Amino acid sequence: MAANRSADWLPHAILWGGLAVVAFPIYLALVASTLTTQQIAQAPMPILPGPHLLDNYRDALLRGGIERLSPPVMAMMWNSLLMALVITFGKIAVSIISAYAVVFFRFPGRMFFFWCIFITLMLPVEVRILPTYEVVSDLGMINSFAGLTVPLIASATATLLLRQFFMTIPDEYVEAAKIDGAGPLRFFRDVVLPLSRTNIAALFVILFIYGWNQYLWPLLIVTDQNLDTIVVGIKKMIGTGDATTDWNLVMATAILALLPPALVVVLMQRWFVKGLVETEK
């Protein structure tokens, strides 16, 4: 049947078109990161990879961008990784215990505290830029790793997701634990934590990407080059005049900046989709 034939190739054609649009900017960055500055400047640059892959990445990783305005990319990647991991595990740790408190205990102010956490969803950094900066500055946390990470560790999203999961843990488990004489901390460690494994994996993916990709906050808090993260640092490698930009190094840095979160998403795809869909419920 003719209709079935067309239904067969059309979706694939459209999907390939979509893939091309999605992949092209990344492909071009990859190619540019294997060329010399001169090759790129000759416009249009070659669209097949050149032989300078190793040189460019070594140069970017060990020496940094134009006029040394940015530190070596390796140092920035290390800062990004540390920041992303501290934010991720900090958020998970802080959220899992507060969700546990809200679900498994009854105490005065429980709903009030829950709403306090919930409401932070409505106060992203972007809407309180200056005063947050001032609070951090009053605490002497400007240009410090703590200043970079601690203010971002509260998480309504993670608390809501874990709370929702904790509600589904059967009452019988709690009863059994009580009969066996296990207290709340023991129950948390031996029952709740192991049961939460997939939820924690899902949160890990979402929060790692969130942490690694932070932009506005490091931009405000860090003026010390030694604390620069790769996502903020890459902009400093782009000169205002076109001639001064080593685009091959910038593109090598772009690839290095997108590789860790992209790998996390691709390798942990199953948990990622689960986390994404469930945190939005």
Place this chain on the structure above:
Amino acid sequence: MQRKVIFNNKLLPYLLLAPQLAITAVFFFLPAGQALFMSVLMQDPFGARVEFVGLENFRTILADPDYIASVWRTAYFALAVTLLAMVPALLLAVMADRVVRAAALYKTTLVVPYAIAPAVAGVLWLFMFNPAVGVLAWLMRSLGVDWNPTLDGSDAMALVIVASAWKQIAYNFLFFLAGLQSIPRSLLEAASIDGAGESRKFWTVVFPLLSPTTFFLLVVNIVYAFFDTFGVIHAVTGGGPAKATEILVYKVYYDGVIALDLGSSSAQSVILMAIVIGLTFMQFRFIERRVHY
């Protein structure tokens, strides 16, 4: 919403909540309160005197043609990003829902941009459309298009819109695909038996059933365009040329951090907060509907 069996400690729950609440109080509520407070104060240029001025700051910014221009610019930007991120995502999701072969490959590749930082996405697009070295800029020039985002405001706007939308397609694609896959196959088969073609099936069965997802994504995309695109704007255009891409969130940053106009920046922050709160409420309303359908 309540468990029947619980633990009976008095102190422990407070200890467990303490870290989260401490961070929330110090870094969320205190600054938000201060933004509210500062929005009704005016500081002289040397920071020596502070004066209570009531709603004066709000009156000033709402009467400021620059601010109003930024409001309209943001609305235009958000609408364009939302459309450009949602329509292709829906098309791709519908296609991905139909194919069996290579479905995993499509899915994996299409979600990658979600992981890329807005600023990095911006840099990738800046490179392609850079008037001196960009491949696509060169292509446009050879087609006779006069293209220069560093000088022309609408070119710059087009560039940040496309870069922002590109990054968000992945997110919309995943949610549309999940929505499509939850539509009962029997409904589609019934429509087929009644003789409906693919496009008719889509508009009369699939699209209406997908509307909760669509509304939800509409809100999420508007929030994204309003706030999360800061990195794109900052890295690609810096709000320029001549403020042509200065959306509200960039203006708060610029007026507060660069121009150090505290009263105005705080008042702008308060307005943005009101917008987020409104959008968040809408989001939760739609989610509730989604749960019921």
